[in-house]
Amino acid sequence: MRPIQMVDLKEQYRHIKDEVDAAIHGVLDSAVFIGGKPVQDFCDHLAAYTGSRHVIPCANGTDALQIAMMALGLQPGDEVITPSFTYIATTEVIALLKLKPVFVEVDPRTFCIDPVSVEKAITPRTKAIVPVHLYGQSAAMEQILDIARRHGLYVIEDNAQAIGATYTFSSGEKVKTGTMGTIGTTSFFPSKNLGCYGDGGAIFTQDDQLAERMRMIANHGQSVRYYHDIVGCNSRLDALQAAILDVKLKRLDDYNAARRQVAAAYGDAFAGHAQITTPVIEPGNTHVFHQYTIILEGVDRDGLQQYLADRSIPSMIYYPVPAHRQKMFTDQGAGGEDLPVTDWLTKRVISLPVHTEMDQGHIEHITRNVIDFIQKN
Ligand SMILES: *Cc1c(COP(=O)(O)O)cnc(C)c1O
Numbered sequence: 001m002r003p004i005q006m007v008d009l010k011e012q013y014r015h016i017k018d019e020v021d022a023a024i025h026g027v028l029d030s031a032v033f034i035g036g037k038p039v040q041d042f043c044d045h046l047a048a049y050t051g052s053r054h055v056i057p058c059a060n061g062t063d064a065l066q067i068a069m070m071a072l073g074l075q076p077g078d079e080v081i082t083p084s085f086t087y088i089a090t091t092e093v094i095a096l097l098k099l100k101p102v103f104v105e106v107d108p109r110t111f112c113i114d115p116v117s118v119e120k121a122i123t124p125r126t127k128a129i130v131p132v133h134l135y136g137q138s139a140a141m142e143q144i145l146d147i148a149r150r151h152g153l154y155v156i157e158d159n160a161q162a163i164g165a166t167y168t169f170s171s172g173e174k175v176k177t178g179t180m181g182t183i184g185t186t187s188f189f190p191s192k193n194l195g196c197y198g199d200g201g202a203i204f205t206q207d208d209q210l211a212e213r214m215r216m217i218a219n220h221g222q223s224v225r226y227y228h229d230i231v232g233c234n235s236r237l238d239a240l241q242a243a244i245l246d247v248k249l250k251r252l253d254d255y256n257a258a259r260r261q262v263a264a265a266y267g268d269a270f271a272g273h274a275q276i277t278t279p280v281i282e283p284g285n286t287h288v289f290h291q292y293t294i295i296l297e298g299v300d301r302d303g304l305q306q307y308l309a310d311r312s313i314p315s316m317i318y319y320p321v322p323a324h325r326q327k328m329f330t331d332q333g334a335g336g337e338d339l340p341v342t343d344w345l346t347k348r349v350i351s352l353p354v355h356t357e358m359d360q361g362h363i364e365h366i367t368r369n370v371i372d373f374i375q376k377n
Contacts, residue, residue, distance in 0.1 A: 001362065002357075002362075004312060004314065004362050004365070005353060006314050006316060006353050006355070007191045007353075007355040012357055016248070016251070020244055023038075023243035023244060023247050027239045027240050030239075033239050033240065034236055034238055035236070036239050038240075038242040039238075041246060042057070042237075042246045042249065043056075043057055046202065049176075049252070050176045050179055051176055051179055052176075052178065052179045052184070052206065053205070053206040053208075054203075054204065054208070055202050055203070055204055056202065056203040056205075056211060056214050056215055056218060057201070057237035058202065058218050058235040059200065059201060059236055059237065060187060060199040060200065061158075061186060061189065061201040062092070062093060062201070063201055063235040064186065064187070064201040065089060065156065065185050066093040066233070067218050067235060068183040068203055069094065069097050071183070071210055071213045071217055072182070074097065074099050074128065076099065077098070077125065078099050078100065078126075078128075079100045079102045079127060080099050080127060080128045081102045081104055081121050081126060082101055082102070082132075083105070083112070083113045083114075083131075083132055083134070084322040084324040085111065085319070085323075086132045086134060086323060087161075088328075090130055090158045091323040094130075095328070095329065095334065099127075100334065101334055102121050102126070103322075103324035103337045104117040105117035105339050106341065106342060106345070108295075108344070109280040109282075110139070110280060111134045111135055111137075111293065111345070111349075112138070112140065113131045115140050115144055118147055119147055122151055126153060128153055128154040128155065128156055129147070129153055129154070130156045130158055131144050131155065131158070132157075132158040132160075132161070133157065133162030134161060135161060135279070135287075135291040135292075136161050136162045136165055136287050136289045137165060137287040138162060138167035138282075139157075140282070141167050141181075142169050144181075154182040154183070155180070156181055156182065156183045157180060157181040159185060159186045160185065160186050160192060161192065161291070162177045162178070163193050163194045164194070164253060164256045164286075164288050165285070165286050167180065167284065167285060168283075168284030169284075174284075178204045179204055182207070183203060183204065183205045183207075184203070184205070185201065185202070185204070186201060186202050186203075186204070188201060188202070188237075188245055193252065193256060193288050194248055194249060194252050196244050196245050197240075197244050199241075200237045200242075213230075216229065217233065218232065218233065218236070219236075254356075255356045258358075259288060260288070262292065262355075262363060263279065263292050265363045266367060267279075269367035270367065270370070273371060273374065275296060275298050275299050276294050276299075276374070277294060277296075279292065279293060279294070289354050292353075293349050293351045294350060295348045295349055296348050300377060301317075301350055304350065304370065304373050304374070305317075305350070308369055308370070308373070313352075313353070313369060315350055315353075316351045317350060317351070318351050319346070321346070322342045322346050323335065324336060324337045325343075352366055352370070353366065
């Protein structure tokens, strides 16, 4: 059996090596490393795939969030509502731009921002909501968009973990995550569902003016070379990464389907074990299982992790400290909200390996050992 990893990029590459190598060599031969056709082609293909009017490439998913917030013209002290239960990047850029992160709860069933908690946190200074499609499933976007509309707020979807996932509105309209808010952002970090071989990111919007502004911000605030109209930054997706991503984008639906199959097999194996709560998929959602995360009740989580590690099974805690308890915020007088659901989840979640190269043997080895530990302890 191949060793079990949280993600197996080596094995994935082996299957697409010829095409990826040719794409890389094409860029090397052209000697155009920044911008150029591969970046344009990939953005066009990603726009078509997601149904987004604009796709703006950038250097990583954190920059994507930063550029999005810069483009909206938010002012220091403006409040931005974000889940505490997320990767730090979502919340860090808010503070970086001198905005005030206001941390709210997630729905413990979906791990995504809780609309009730959002509504309660709104003040006259609130300017934006940042739902995160955590672990690969859409947040409750109909409710979030409704709240935003009623209060005149921007919505920035952090889609770093859910590219390719879909959401269905009550009207029956089905859309890709990242395309519903004012702006959507994503990351092409290697382990993401659509990952490159370095860093990369993208921004989505349907708004022509915002798109233009974000393109400028990502390029030193210029639209005409050497004429800088607004303060921007330098954030680019390079041609090598774009060429690699274009090869993988064609396989994204298959990759996501493979992840769903792993999740379904886990779900079958864990069914009926009262101490394990398996992921809930909301009706109308297509989950892309960036992570397969279960909730443990009455289980020694550290003990389980060690037991699995001793049997060559990796596992991870995403994330061991929620944002509202991170020193970077509490030292600044932010955070410290009372978020019992977030704290409760933080102590109980564990993520098991899920990737595109897992086979039945891997899954059986993992589920058998998880269940053995729970039954013995
Ligand atoms: C990975 C990730 C990011 C940041 O992406 P980078 O490319 O690493 O900067 C932001 N938000 C979430 C939820 C992520 O998982």
